[in-house]
Amino acid sequence: MAVMSSAVTNPHQFLQAQNRWHWIEVAFWLATLLPFVLTPSYLSLASQIAITALFALSLDLILGYAGIVSLGHAAFFGFGAYTAGLISKWGWGEPLSGLLIAAFSAAVLGYLMSFIIARFRHLTLIMMTLGLGLLLFEVANKASWLTGGADGLQGVHMWPLLGMFRFDLYGYTAYTYALIVLFLLFLLSRRLTNSPFGLALRGIRENLTRMRAIGATSRSHIRTVYTISAAIAGVAGGLLTQTTETVSLGVVDFQRSADVLVILVLGGAGRLYGGLIGAIIFMVARDQFSGINPQYWYFPIGVLLIAVVMFLPNGILGGLARLVASWRSRSQ
C-alpha cells in the first residue's frame, strides 16, 4: 500500500511487511465466529457460505493468480462431492478420512486435466474447460447406477466428527467443521501465494511470453496449481456432501461453475479475500431472495456482473483498495 514511502527501505522489510497479518484480517476471521452467538438459527447457511468461499478460494488460485479462465470448475467440486458421498454410502462414514480421499481423487482428476489445460489459451481454453465440465456432468447424469442421476445420491450417512460431534440439525458441527477446514486451507493458500511459486503464478498471468524469456517452466507451474486448486475444490465438494448428507446433480452443473466465477469476480479475483467476501454477499442475497422464481434471480446477478466488469474491474475489494489509496494520498 505504502508505495511511495517504501522507495528507500530495504527489499526484505518491504516484502515481510506485505506478508504480515493485517489487523483487518484478524478482525475478519474473528467475525466469522459471530454467527455462533448472533445468528445461531442460520448456522446451516453459514456453513454453506464457508463451503462456497472455499470453492471460490480454489478458483482464485488458478483464475485470480495464474489468470487461467475456467468455465468448468464445478467438475472438481462435484468429483469431490460424489467421492465423499460414495465412500459414506459404501459404509465408511468417517468424515476426516472421507474428506482426504475426496481431496485426493479431485487432485488426481485435476492433475490429469491439467495436461490438457496447460496447452491452451483464449477461446480454446474456455471451450476446453467448459467441455470437460459438461462432460463430467453428463457422466454423473447418465451413470445413475452409481450417482443416482437426477434423483441424487441417496444413503449418505456421516459418523460423528472425531467420533464425538454429531452433525446436528442446527448446523453447529457443520459450521465449526467447515470453518476450520476453510481456515486451514486459507492458510495454505496464503502461504502459496506468498511463495516463489505464487510469484511465478502472477508472472504467468501478467505475461506468458516474458515467462518463456526468463526460462520459466510455466506449463509445469500451471499443472501444479491446477492440481492444488482441484484438490481444494474437491474438499469443498466433500464438505457439502458431509454436512448435508446428500449429493445432487447440482454439484457438477454449469450453474455452479458460473456462480463461483461470479462470486470470485464480484469479491475481487487475485486477492485471497475476494472469494470469501463474494461468497458472503452472494449467498446471503440468494437466501434473502429465495422466495422468488430462481430464473428471476439471474437478473440482479447479470446486472451486477456487467457493472463489475464495466466499472469495478477488480471487484469489491479492488474498489475498496482504490478508495483507501486515494483517501490516503489525499490526507498526506
Next chain:
Amino acid sequence: MSTPVLSTRGLDKNFGSLVVAKDIEIALPKGVRYALIGPNGAGKTTLINLITGMLQPDVGQIFLGDEEITRLGPEQRVRRGLVRTFQINTLFPNLTALEAVTLAVCERRGDAKTWWRPITAYGEVLDEAYSILTSLLLAPVCNRPTRELAYGQQRLLEIALALATRPKVLLLDEPAAGVPRDESSELFAAITSLSQDITVLFIEHDMNIVFKLASRIIVMVGGRILVEGTPAEIAADPRVREVYLGGAHHG
C-alpha cells in the same frame, strides 16, 4: 580459435514466398560485443527470434557451444544461457521491479516450484535481485509496480530480467528503442559494463553507438548476411556504404 559460444549453420526461414532469413552463418566467440545492423526489414529481429526459439527455422542448425539447440523450446534455451530482451517492452505490468527480477532469479535456481516456503525465506535470492537492480540504477524504484516506472527504467528492467538468468549469450533487440538520445547513456553504460564472460549481440540503428560499443559488426540485408567484420572494416566496405547510401546521415 576455441569453439564459438553461439553459432548457426545455414539457417533459412520463409513466410510463404517472403524470404526472411537465407543461409545465415554466424559464429560468436566468448565475450565479444557484436552489433547486428541493416536497413528496416533486413530480418534482424527474425534472426533473434530464430536463435532464441520463438521461431523455428525451415532449414539449418543452431549451436550453443557444442550442443545443438535447434529443436529446443525458448525456455530450454534460456536455461542453457541463451537470453534475449525485446524491442517492445515485454514485462510484468503489475509486479514490482523487485518481484519481477526475484521471479527470474527463482526460475533460474529452480526455486519457483516451491509453494510451501514464503519468499521472505529466500534472503540470498532477494539480495541477488536487489544487487542486479542496484547495478542498473533501479534500486530506488524497486518496490514500484512495473507499469508505474518511467519508460527508460522499463528498458533497463528488460536488461535486469535478462541478467537475472545469468546468460552466456545476451541478445539485445534495440535496447534503447524509444528512449530519447540524451537519456540513453545510462542504458549504454549498463551494456558497456556487462561482464566480459557474456557474449552480446545487439541490434541498434544509431551508428555512433554501434561503432562505440561493438567490437565486431554483422550487416544484414534482405534476410542475408551481407558482410561481417570489425567496425573499421565495415566503415570502409563499399557494399555497406551502398546499402546505407540513401540514409547515410549518421555521421
Next chain:
Amino acid sequence: MITSLLGILFDGFAYGMLLFLLSVGLSVTLGMMNFVNLAHCSLAMVGGYIAVTLMNRAGWPFFATLPMAFLGAAAVSIVLERLLYRPLYRATDLDQSLLTIGIVFVSIATAAYIYGTAQLPVQLPDYLRGSYQVFGRNFGVYRLFLIGFSLVISIVLVSTLEYTRFGAQVRAAVDNQRMARGLGIDVNGVFAITFALGGGLAGLGGALAIDIVGLDPSFAFAYLVYVLIVVSVGGLGSIGGTFVAAMLLGISDSAGKYYFPQVGAFLIYLVMIAILMWRPAGLFGKR
C-alpha cells in the same frame, strides 16, 4: 436400415443448417475482433420471441415475422455493441466472458419475466406442416423448407463476402486487423455492421428454430454450448469451417439420439475435446 440412415441424415442436415445460421455471425465477429461473445444466443432468443409475439399476439403470418426477427435482433446487437462491447475490445478473455455471461443472465431473467418459463407453442401455416413420404420415410415439410431457406441465406451470405466491397473489407479485417487498419479500412465500422448482421442471422435462426427445438428462456444458454462447439471446431472466422462443423454436429447429434439415446450429449463433448486437442484452432482455423 438405409431408410433410417436417410432419415437421420435429413434431420441432421436440417438441424445442422439451423446451427449454421445461429453460429456464423459469432464465428466472423470472433475471428475479426477476438471478442468472446457468449451472449450470441441471447440474440437468437430475441429473434425467437419477436417471431412468437408477432404470430401469437398480433396474428402476423409466419413469413412476415422472419424479417422482423432479423431486424429486431440486429437492432439489439447494435445497441449492445455500442454500449457494452466497444469499451472491452482490448480487455481480457475473462472480462469479455463475464460481461457477456452477465448479458445472458439478464436476457434469461427478462424472458422468464415477460413470457414465463414454459415452452411457447407456435402455429405454423398449413403448407409448412405435414410431411412427404419417400421410400417409406417421412420427410417433414418444415425441415425441407428450413434446409432450402438456409441454403439460400448461406449463398447470399457467401456471395456478399466473396464479391462485394464490404465483403472484401470483412475478410481483410478477419485476416489481419492491423493490416486492414493500415489500408484505411474503418475496422470498427465494418465490425459494427458485421456484428449487426451476425446478430440478425442469429435472430433469424432463433425464429426458425422454434418449431424444431422449442423456445424457452433457457435457450440463451442451452444453444450457446452448441454454437460455441460449432465455432471453435470450425475455426474462428472461417465460414466454410463453420458450415462443416455445423453439419457434423447436426448429423452426429441426430445420429446419437437415434442410435445411442442413453449416451446423450456425452459423445458430442468428447468429440469436440478430441478435435480441439488435435487442432487447437479448429478444423479450418489458422490461428
